[in-house]
Amino acid sequence: MSGPVNEPTRAEVCVVACAEAWRGDGAILASPMGLIPSLGARLARLTFAPDLLLTDGEACLVDDDGRLEGWLPYAKVFTMLAAGRRHVMMGAAQIDRPARAGTRRRRPAGASTR
Amino acid sequence: MSEPSARGVAWTEERGTSDEGRRRSEGGMGRWVGRRQRGVPGGRPPGVALTPDEIVAELRDGMTIGIGGWGSRRKPMALVRAILRAPLKDLTIVSYAGPDVGLLVASGQARRVVTGFASLDSIPLEPNFRRARQAGTVELTELDEGMLHWGLLAAAHRLPFLPIRAGLGSGVLEVNPELRTVRSPYSDEEELVAMPALRLDVALVHMNRADARGNGQYLGPDPYFDDLFCLAAARAYVSCERLVPRLEGSPQTMLLNRAMVHGVTETPNGAHFTSCVPDYGRDEAFQKRYAVAAADPREWRRFAAAYLESDEAAYQKAVQ
Numbered sequence: 545m546s547g548p549v550n551e552p553t554r555a556e557v558c559v560v561a562c563a564e565a566w567r568g569d570g571a572i573l574a575s576p577m578g579l580i581p582s583l584g585a586r587l588a589r590l591t592f593a594p595d596l597l598l599t600d601g602e603a604c605l606v607d608d609d610g611r612l613e614g615w616l617p618y619a620k621v622f623t624m625l626a627a628g629r630r631h632v633m634m635g636a637a638q639i640d641r642p643a644r645a646g647t648r649r650r651r652p653a654g655a656s657t658r
Numbered sequence: 659m660s661e662p663s664a665r666g667v668a669w670t671e672e673r674g675t676s677d678e679g680r681r682r683s684e685g686g687m688g689r690w691v692g693r694r695q696r697g698v699p700g701g702r703p704p705g706v707a708l709t710p711d712e713i714v715a716e717l718r719d720g721m722t723i724g725i726g727g728w729g730s731r732r733k734p735m736a737l738v739r740a741i742l743r744a745p746l747k748d749l750t751i752v753s754y755a756g757p758d759v760g761l762l763v764a765s766g767q768a769r770r771v772v773t774g775f776a777s778l779d780s781i782p783l784e785p786n787f788r789r790a791r792q793a794g795t796v797e798l799t800e801l802d803e804g805m806l807h808w809g810l811l812a813a814a815h816r817l818p819f820l821p822i823r824a825g826l827g828s829g830v831l832e833v834n835p836e837l838r839t840v841r842s843p844y845s846d847e848e849e850l851v852a853m854p855a856l857r858l859d860v861a862l863v864h865m866n867r868a869d870a871r872g873n874g875q876y877l878g879p880d881p882y883f884d885d886l887f888c889l890a891a892a893r894a895y896v897s898c899e900r901l902v903p904r905l906e907g908s909p910q911t912m913l914l915n916r917a918m919v920h921g922v923t924e925t926p927n928g929a930h931f932t933s934c935v936p937d938y939g940r941d942e943a944f945q946k947r948y949a950v951a952a953a954d955p956r957e958w959r960r961f962a963a964a965y966l967e968s969d970e971a972a973y974q975k976a977v978q
Contacts, residue, residue: 603879617880618728618754622804626823637782 555580562633563588569631571595573616573624577634584633707870708921710740710970713895716921717746717860724810724856724891725753726863726884727932730778730940732876733758734864734897736928736970741767743969752810752856754803754882756932757948760786761966763796764958771796772856774803778945785952800833801825809856810883813890821850861891864929865914866937867905868898872919873912875905878935881913888918897925899937927974944977 562584566574574596576585589596590608597613599621600606605614616624624630714737717723727733738758748769753759755776762768764786776784790796801809802824812820821840824830831837831851840852863884865874874896876884888894896914901924905912931948933940951961965976
């Protein structure tokens with residue numbers, strides 16, 4: 545095997561970087577939007593941040609194995625946020641030519657991982 | 659993205675084109691009186707189900723209409739389709755927006771949208787809304803989704819505003835220059851956004867079950883904010899998958915009571931193509947067809963002719 549196959553992909557680097565954002569958060573709701581942040585949150589929970597809470601993207605909290613852990617409809621998500629117990633990571637659903645969209649626009653709504 | 663030129667305050671003052679606001683101030687018993695005074699000829703006693711067209715006949719041009727559900731989930735789509743068939747215009751739509759808003763924007767009936775997002779969930783951006791915003795043909799009051807919640811709660815509680823941290827330090831205050839902040843009168847003196855009440859003329863929501871008196875039940879995982887939409891509105895109308903003599907099951911699922919609701923209609927598959935679990939999930943194939951059609955004006959005309967220009971029965975037959 546030559547070297548390049550062992551080089552991490554850019555996506556893998558990004559997943560690890562995303563995971564690091566939740567380090568030290570303790571038992572709070574992690575709300576990643578989009579594939580890479582979602583993989584990052586799950587990586588964090590499975591390694592150094594086992595206390596993180598994750599949802600199924602609908603109204604339930606789920607364990608590592610996908611089994612139901614609790615109920616969290618949107619009204620309660622907002623309350624968790626207001627209580628300072630939610631850490632969101634979002635990207636942009638689209639970026640305009642001056643590349644400023646990601647700075648102020650909202651999250652890609654209803655993305656599968658909320 | 660620049661806002662269309664401001665037409666004044668986007669929240670409550672703009673509802674001046676209907677008489678619903680005055681009726682609201684009559685309070686409690688005025689509600690049924692108000693209903694007998696207009697709408698269905700001869701009046702209709704409480705406890706009798708309406709048709710979607712009868713409900714839409716109670717709407718007026720320029721009204722602020724709140725629509726329940728979330729994104730592409732449990733939307734009162736049969737009522738939205740009934741609006742599409744009516745000559746209503748200049749509507750302000752308050753919604754956690756999905757295809758409800760997309761359709762009303764595509765039809766040109768929504769003049770302004772008040773929302774935190776417009777999404778089809780599995781398709782991140784609502785395509786009709788996206789096209790209209792890029793063309794500048796619909797006005798937008800863009801809020802944080804928690805601010806929308808707070809605005810509905812303030813209206814439901816009959817408060818002029820509620821303080822919230824959401825919006826501070828973000829573009830929300832830039833794109834909504836009419837938003838004000840308040841300072842805590844207590845020793846912390848914290849500055850907070852004063853989220854104004856989002857008072858609605860009418861709320862439209864979809865339930866899994868309801869009785870004809872106006873008690874409503876959701877059977878899926880999330881009530882969304884349908885109860886707040888109803889309480890924030892002068893008049894609230896409920897469509898349901900199945901009208902039942904009495905609600906059954908867990909009391910926690912019985913979200914709406916008849917004090918919040920002014921009329922009920924039975925619309926089987928009436929949330930299609932949005933999800934209405936456990937009765938049915940989202941029709942992803944149809945939603946994709948909708949999104950593809952929305953991207954192209956000619957395709958859209960074909961889609962509208964096939965699905966939207968006849969009545970609900972024809973729609974349901976066409977999507978089987």
